[in-house]
Amino acid sequence: MKLAPILEQFSELEPVFQGADHLDIKSASGAVSMRQFISGMLSYQPGWVTFLYGVRAVFVRFLGMRQERIPRRFSLKAEDIPMEVGQRIALFKVRLAEENRYWVAEAEAKHLKASLVVIAQPLQQYKVITVVHYHKWSGPVYFNVIRPFHHLVVGSMVRAGVKQHPPTTNNSPSLWQKVRRKVLGALIGSWKKRLLKKVSLEPEHLLGVARATMEREKYCWVLTCDKAAQINARLLQPSRPEKDMSLWFGTSASSRKVRELLEKGQISVAYNNNKQGAYVTLSGTASLENDIVIKQKYWRESWVAFWPGGPQSEDFTLIKFEPSRIELMNFARKVTPEPFGLQPAVLVRTNQSWELEGELAERQPAIR
Secondary structure, X not given: OOOHHHHHHOHHHHHHHOOOOEEEEEEEEOOOOHXXXXXXXXXXXXXXXXXXXXXXXXXXXXXXXXXXXXXOOOOOOHHHOOOOOOOEEOOEEEEEEXXXXXXXXXXXXXXXXXXXEEEEEHHHEEEEEEEEEEOOOHHHHHHHHHHXXXXXXXXXXXXXXXXXXXXXXXXXXXXXXXXXXXXXXXXXXXXXXXXXXXXXXXXXXXXXXXXXXXXXXXXXXXXXXXXXXXXXXXXXXXXXXXXXXXXXXXXXXXXXXXXXXXXXXXXXXXXXXXXOOEEEEEEEEEEEEXXXXXXXXXXXXXXXXXXXXXXXXXXXXXXXXXXXXXXXXXXXXXXXXXXXXXXXXXXXXXXXXEEEOOHHHHHOOOEO
């Protein structure tokens, strides 16, 4: 391996090669910068390379090695390439780098460490050096099995690196991108029209959807605000929503949330359901309740771990939350007002009724 000329020019790279168990060099030239060359290399992952990653995932099991997930394909730009030591990109962590001279990144596992060294030379020529250090017996076994594929993959990556890159300032889409966007836009537009025809924004329906989301979730987020205007959030187990959508929470009388709600009197409560693409956020007033009858009504036996004395415990208190505003979105239940997916439905409480907030209110009745 002809490393002498390289080390003569880049002596600071000598520790990278010291004690290496395997070295190979590939060369290429093209009208690209070093960053463009690296981004082109690392972005290269056609279907057959993904398939080889899948074969590798099966093989490593037989060596008792941890199975890494198959790397996903992504597209990098020249400006995405990190040049600071310790920064990460894809599977690699940068070890050494100097703009337009060299770039060294490494990926380490229990069985071996692999380094990728990119050397920039005059006339836009590049050398890519693979450096492998074995850690244990499984290292050479693994690498010698994949060696033929390694040369195939890295050689293809190097060729991909020198392909002409479009100027980074040119954001014009290709013809294929224009056609794809137009087709996808038409399909999504058609789907949105069909969905919006079924959208019901009547307050009674919205309250039902909000209630169903809330009853489906065991926990919710409770948000309070401190004196410094810092928002604090924590998970709590709420009661089922009452007829008027109010909620009850058990908590410690000496807790931070109690101090903050006593100062502000306002809290927010948030529910989330990933499966339905849904959320409900409620805002309103909160107060403390220490009546023993009410405390017994909302007491949960699982809370004895926190308050061994039961609902009579001096440190146990209830928070009563009375919402005055409900914000929700639910793709499964078709609560998706226009602009689609960008604006929630909002209900506000006026006296004893719930009404739509905003422009939608003009077309819908209130619910008492």
